[in-house]
Amino acid sequence: MTRNVAFGQYYPTGSVIHRLDPRTKLFAGVVFIVCAFLASSYWAYLICYAFLFSVVLLSKIPPLQVLKTVKAVLAIVVVSVLINLFFYDEGTVLFSWWKIKITDGGLLYAGKMVLRIMFLVLSTSMITLTSTPTELTDGLEKIMTPLKYLRFPVHDVAIIMSIALRFIPTLMEETDKIIMAQKARGASFDHGGIVARAKAMLPILIPLFVSAFRRADELALALDARCYNATEARTKMKVLRFTWADLTAFLVLTACLTITALIYAGVIPL
Amino acid sequence: MHIFKKNGIISIMKILNAENVSYAYKSEEGETLAVRNVSLSIEQGEFVVLLGHNGCGKSTLAKLLNGLLLPTEGTVSVYGTPTTDPKKIYEIRSKVGMVFQNPDNQTVASIIEDDIAFGPENLGVNGEEISRRVEEALEAVGMLAYRKGTPFKLSGGQKQRIAIASVLAMHPDVLILDESTAMLDPCGRQEVLDTVRHLNREKNMAVLLITHYMDEALSADRILVMEQGEIVRMGSPKEIFGDINLIKECKLELPISCKIGYALSQNGFLTDTCLTDEELVEAVCRLS
Structure with a gap:
């Protein structure tokens, strides 16, 4: 384990994403975190994940390698799912036993929680995977x-x-x-x-x-x-040089952020 | 560049010159004199070894030579500039490169090329030139293939070669190795010594190797022996290792080849002092 921390998680492939200016990647980190908290519906998550997936493809890092980074927070994911399942009591009851009630609202909410935590970890990992x-x-x-x-x-x-x-x-x-x-x-x-x-x-x-x-x-x-x-x-x-690729990345990131924010604000009814 | 013509005589200028240097560590109990009245100089392309057992003031002397410590008495000068000149101190340190004992404690970056670039970056060298220097320095220590790697995964000897490269990138004229082989295994030690000898022979780099391993001193141009803060003897390897009383007095250990040679000459078999294994073998073969 000690051996792996030396490099952070850096996974060199020499892709476009790797060659982006680190400032762009730091900006991306901020955008990802804000998106994760703003995303309020499954549609918003679909957009976020689609974006993340295309970044992974562009980076040429094997998707399984990226998924491995979730392992570290698996316990947090499980705990938050259980808490949300058991203590969220709006919506119709699907299952009840003693004091525990599982509602369809709780199920939906827990699902979002999983997506949110996973998105946070995966997206920030993409930064550390692609930069030293x-x-x-x-x-x-x-x-x-x-x-x-x-x-x-x-x-x-x-x-x-x-x-x-x-x-x-x-x-x-x-x-x-x-x-x-x-x-x-x-x-x-x-x-x-x-x-x-x-x-x-x-x-x-x-x-x-x-x-x-x-x-x-x-x-x-x-x-x-x-x-x-x-x-x-x-x-x-x-x-450090700011290139056309960086400008493109900036525009795409801003677009992604705007769409998520608009969905959150209810301007786009998804 | 440093060869001067004076009255028609060409003389090689000394890179480093220390005159009557003393240094005292101050503590609550008073002063402890670690270096006493030492004078020495290092010329271009020389290979000098400083020998002495632990605690004799070797490391203190090394730190005095590039201005990490300033002498309590006397002067140390590099190309005539005293180390006490605060404006020139970084110029002096870039000319007198220093490699320390523990390779882990002298790397600053997680990636080898970034670590090598640290020195020239501090000196304000421009980016392209730094990149060239990094390549040149890694090439000189035979580690170019590891450029993008991390020092953490290397062996001790390799790490120490990286430390040497990171000093070379500042383009020094003399390399001081302060017990740089002390923490390495025999293979790593050999690796580092070979690298240093290569630099000395091929690049005409002056070297001051500080060590307590006698065998590292066998191929030196000059040996300085230090004892209780003083340089008690200076001479060629033959002169130093031939003087068995001096070696005993300074609590040093003869290299095994010298020991055997000495024992044989005590018993009247050999007349010459033997330094290296090869010399000993040759002398013994001539016996019959």
Whole structure:
């Protein structure tokens, strides 16, 4: 598992979607999230999913690969379906037992909930599947550029993000090692109640923090040795370019957002 | 570029020069002198090895040489510019590239080419030139095929070669390796050493290799031996490894070939000091 987080979920195919400017993809992320919350009818979801499906096709990533990302939130989906089924009591009762009633309204609502959560996860995964962490931080840095005038350290924040992402796999590996070392000395992490388990985590967390600080110290030296902060006029190897493909993507995204919003507002009666 | 003609005599200019440098760490209990009165210089294309056991001040000295630490006394200068000049410090650091011990703690990006680009990006080199430098640096350490990959999946030796490439992209004139092989397995160590020797021979890169492995010093042009913050001896590998008392005094361990050679000469079989395995084999073969 540690091996997979290194790249985020990046799945390189070199498609049009991969080559889009990360800023466009970040905008797409916002649009997707707003759409997921605005979509109020099954028709709206049909449009959203059709759009998402065409993005998946364009990205040349195998659809099954994309679907795998839902696995992580499967538990949330199941819980939210059950809650909605049991506690939504409008509409005709289809089934009742003791205090539990399942209504057709509840069934419909639960269905929408599943579609909503799945859409959220699938669409945001499409962004991380098609762009590297560096691209995303570069994109964020560009978007935040205006904040420079408010003396906000935009570039430092971008570097902090990229280093944080870079160190996730390293620290996960380290955690594994510490857990094994403590187990070898007889520590147990899966017995006892919540309090006992939480206490058992301490011997893992403390060495992990100590080592993280030590790493930070060495990294700071390495940053200095590589002339970090040498000049205000820092350059970039990959200059972000806004292309026609980006413009098209922007227009399509805006259209998708508008249609969903119009359905939500009841202007389009679907 | 750094060869000067003075009164008709061509002299190679020193890249790096340290004169009577001392450094003291300050703490609540007072000052601890980690480096005492050290003078050394590194010339173009030289391969210098700095030997010393743990805690003798090797790493402190290394950090003094590119201005990560500033000397308490004395001066360190790079092409004549002292490291105490705050305006020139980044120029100095780009000329004196430094590779550290733990490869995991010196990569900043999740993708190899982005990590290599970090140095030149800081220096304000333009995009196309950076891209060329990244390719050139990866080529020099033999890792070009991994350009788009992630450092996380590499072996220790490969990670350290990436760290070397990321320094090379700043176009340094001297490469300081501060115990860069200490955390590697024997194969990784060999990989890194081969890379460094290749850079030294083919690209005429001056190298200061800091280590406590004696065998890494065998092919050096010059060896410096450090003990309790001082450079106690300077000389060719033959001079250093031939002086068994010095080696013992500095708590160093002779390479196995030297040990056997020494034992044989003690018993009157050999007359010369043998450094490498090959020399030893040859000398032993000549016996009969």
